[in-house]
Amino acid sequence: MKDTDLDYTIVFPDPSLLAPLDTCKSPVVILLGWGGCKDPHLAKYSDIYRNQGCTVIRYTSPWTAAFFSESFGRKTLRLYAKNLLELLFDYEIEKSPIFFHVFSNNGVMLYRYIVQLLRCHRQFCTLKVVGTVFDSGPGNRNVLGSLRALNRILTSYTNVVFRIILLLLFSVMVVVYRILLYPLTRLFHESHYDVMKKDFSSWPQLYLYSKADKIISAQDVEEMVEARRKYGYRIEVVVFCSSEHVSHLREYPAKYTDACTCFLMSCLQCPPEPHHPKY
Template sequence: MASAQLDYTIEIPDQSCRSQEDSPNQGGKEAGTRQPLVILLGWGGCTDKNLAKYSAIYHKRGCIVIRYTAPWHMVFFSESLGIPSLRVLAQKLLELLFDYEVEKEPLLFHVFSNAGVMLYRHVLELLQTQRRFCHLRVVGTIFDSGPGDSNLLGALRALAAVLGHRPAALRLLLLAAFALVAVLVHGLLAPLTALFHTHFYDRLLNAASRWPELYLYSRADEVVLARDVERMVEARLAHRVLVRSVDFVSSAHVSHLRDYPTYYTSLCVNFMRSCVHG
């Protein structure tokens, strides 16, 4: 079972919360339809406690929620080197749906920063190429603080935050190693690496998915640049995807819920409703 190999959390509400077809709207539960299963893909270095704050938005409205964050070393090193180790994790994540027998539920992804996007990229590819997963029904995706293109300074800031509790010498060594890998793979050796590995940002620009997308970002973000998110929005609109984007203007990277809790929650809930009812 995939559940034995992933460090994930799943929250399953009471069945009475799941099916509100014939029940009035009360206590924050949604009436008239079955709620989606929400998959949260965390940012690099975030904890389950961090994701639980976002999980609560959906769980209290009757949604099953799965929370998962890919290991930071895979995000910053394996993926940068073009090693598709995240693809294995993406497959195990989708297999959880079959383990819990919820594969027929509508799916909503809530993806954080580039770490979440890197994993989501492989989820998309599996949905399109693997027979077992092609019948899964995704109804929408929310992107929080991403996706961003090759921003070395921002990536170094993110990695430094992940390594904050480690010894200074080790932090400097890992930061230097990551910078070297990034310069080589995405700079000097870019023409060669492009032959066997497509950058996740470029892959998402032309993704075949057509379900609605919501982009939550900020021009104050120093890790993922606002212009990268806006370029992605323009590209997805050009592919006739139903897209909405919100610039929080002043909030930092993955801090929009903290700074604007009511507004952020309303955006997520309204988007979820529109995806399910639309």
């Protein structure tokens, strides 16, 4: 189902399927796609949760916002985050347990604003988030990995000459604004990575990543995991040996599906304490 303001898809569970544990409202799983992701790609992940009796919302924010607007400190993704959370009220599913599945940095950049709204926005502070899965992210200031990701996206959109020009402009922008000038620019716009390292969300998190990922460094994910565990939060990891960026489900379908479903069930069994709003 589509909306003119937000290009999303919502899928409701088969009425014959019981909600997980049969003790709560049907959970709502929100999938935040990677840069350049198409809805049919997310549909494969959607099936994992729909088969568990969940309502699933699929959404991928514009890659231009993640690669360019965020790099210049423009918080355009915040509006997308707000519109996405408002869907829960539009469909009257705001009282259901909420579960996020976030892909790569494109998803994480949107997720950072969702977390901020959950803590600070009066309408959203009552939403009950039970857990988050991070697939192939988050990554820190990896210029080479970012160029690889952008090149993969541009391949299907532009000709070779224009693609090279955009890649050069992007690399210069990242080096200047996100590396050389970052001690200054972070004062008004911290990177998504630094924000998520000190995020106070108390619900459990599962990190799915690969040692063979050439876009998001496994070391970046491991540093994030270590930083989150220092706060005493429940953090789980599943490491894949040979799968490429956001390709773990394709390479290890059984392992991936089991990890997501088991984590979902555990989050529903042991929901976190509600977060306290800050107006």
